[in-house]
Amino acid sequence: MEIVNFAHGEFLMLAMYVAFFAWALGHLDPLLALPLAVLALAALGWATYHGLIRWVLGGPMLAQIFATFGLAVFLRAGAQFLWGVDFRVVQDPWLGGRVALGPVFVGLPQLAASVAALVAFLGLWRFLARSETGVALQATAQDRQAAALMGVDTDRMYALGWALGAGCVGAAGALLAMYFYVFPDVGGTFALLAYVTVALGGFGNVPATLAAGVVVGLVEVFAGLLLAPAIKYAVVFLLYLAIVLWRPQGLFGRW
Amino acid sequence: MVKRTALLALLAAVLVFPAVFTLPFPRHVMIMIFLYGSLAVAWNILAGYCGQISLGHAVFFGIGAYTSTLLVARAGLTPWAGMAAGAALAVVFSQAVAFPVFRLRGHYFAIATIAVGEIVQTLVINWDWAGGARGVFVPIKRPDSLWNFQFHESKALYYYVALGLLLLGLAVTRWLERSRHGYYFRAVREDQQAAASLGVNVAREKHRAIAVSAGLTALGGTFYAQYIFFIDPESVLSLSLSILICLVAVLGGVGTLWGPVVGAAVLVPLSEYTRVWLGGTGRALDVVIYGALIMVIAVLQPAGLVGLAARLGRGRRG
Structure with a gap:
């Protein structure tokens, strides 16, 4: 919208x-x-x-x-x-x-x-x-x-x-x-993750959001497992910035 | 002419203020007005003139605060060197984050700047050498000296330093308003494609705007650290600080020279006094009022108090 x-x-x-x-x-x-x-x-x-x-x-x-x-x-x-x-x-x-x-x-x-x-x-x-x-x-x-x-x-x-x-x-x-x-x-972190997930998939695209949600979830878990749980969100947001540098419209978005 | 006389009178009044009001509290309120005014002025250069609404300006503030404090606490340098280093670092950092975030526009740019803020805050919280989540104290040095940038006896010198920061920000804004780059910034704000088609290098102008804005914000961060003597990620890097900076500018009037100052002059006393009256209850009634105020401004007067005054002025004349 x-x-x-x-x-x-x-x-x-x-x-x-x-x-x-x-x-x-x-x-x-x-x-x-x-x-x-x-x-x-x-x-x-x-x-x-x-x-x-x-x-x-x-x-x-x-x-x-x-x-x-x-x-x-x-x-x-x-x-x-x-x-x-x-x-x-x-x-x-x-x-x-x-x-x-x-x-x-x-x-x-x-x-x-x-x-x-x-x-x-x-x-x-x-x-x-x-x-x-x-x-x-x-x-x-x-x-x-x-x-x-x-x-x-x-x-x-x-x-x-x-x-x-x-x-x-x-x-x-x-x-x-x-x-x-x-x-x-309680809402703060969840909401920011939600924005980043939607932006990662591409705005206005339901299946892409689901796919991006899976990506974000996996990155969060593996960053927590392999690096340190405390910085898992920082890794998710960094990944988001990296992807945006390459595709501003998100992974599956049309601009 | 009248306007110029009024401005000079205002400047004179501000300069003699510490001589008249010797109690710490009124001076503290004025210092906070200058500090938040200067932060909002810096934010306004990027958001108001260039149209890039950043919700992560606390990052630059935090870089200024942390750089100077760590240099003082770990290397024993004077905070003034830390102030210069902090501003330089903030400019470098702003140029680095500008590459990804400026590929986005509008709401999505705003979200990306929040993400940058969260990344930096999370990393600093987990960075033990920089104090981690516990924060860092500025080592107290006696006696008062300008070299150490610590004044315990009286707030008067803080007052003038903060005033100097605000005047610096206003001077830069005024210069930008009249320079070629100021026109480029506004062209980018109004319509990127049109600006690009007329030969404005949109990316380079945005990078310029964020560099100036970041450097000025970092100066405020160093001042804050030397004034409060304690910084932690929550107080100098949090999203709520970023929002407060924007709020001051939005209340006063975005994209105008005096808007951020007017906003600070209204909002800071309001928040200081509501905190004194209502803050102790721990129930955040002052923040409830804040939130309501932001919504009312957004709906009724997006041009801020300066815009409202201009409209009233026009109404009287016309």
């Missing part, structure tokens, strides 16, 4: 809090809270578009960057204000422990999260490529005016794009809450 949401990590953080509070107050397992988080975040994305993004779409790029940046700062500090800086953990989720896949042990929550992510990827890809709404969404991303001339309600498409993106984050947050602690700053 040609707008980067710098509050993406904060959306993730909010989704994790939704899952956490669903567990702490309503005794709902993160798996059951997943639809709740998806709905809550989709609503937040929709509201963000109508309350904020719409007003800067035609404005200078700087305004677009700072609108979402301001939102990120606001949400993060807001979470700290409301819930404090304590690390919170969902205890004993339904999925715990690990399973052996041959000689490899995999944490069950992580495995569930990967499967869910793959399902979400497939669903999103099919939706964007096959359904009429999905095609209209892509058209809006490619050229807003041309799409509007073809009768696409671009305002609705943008709102849908934001709701969809935020909804996916909602799912990710609920799954992540099963095995990762929740605190106001």
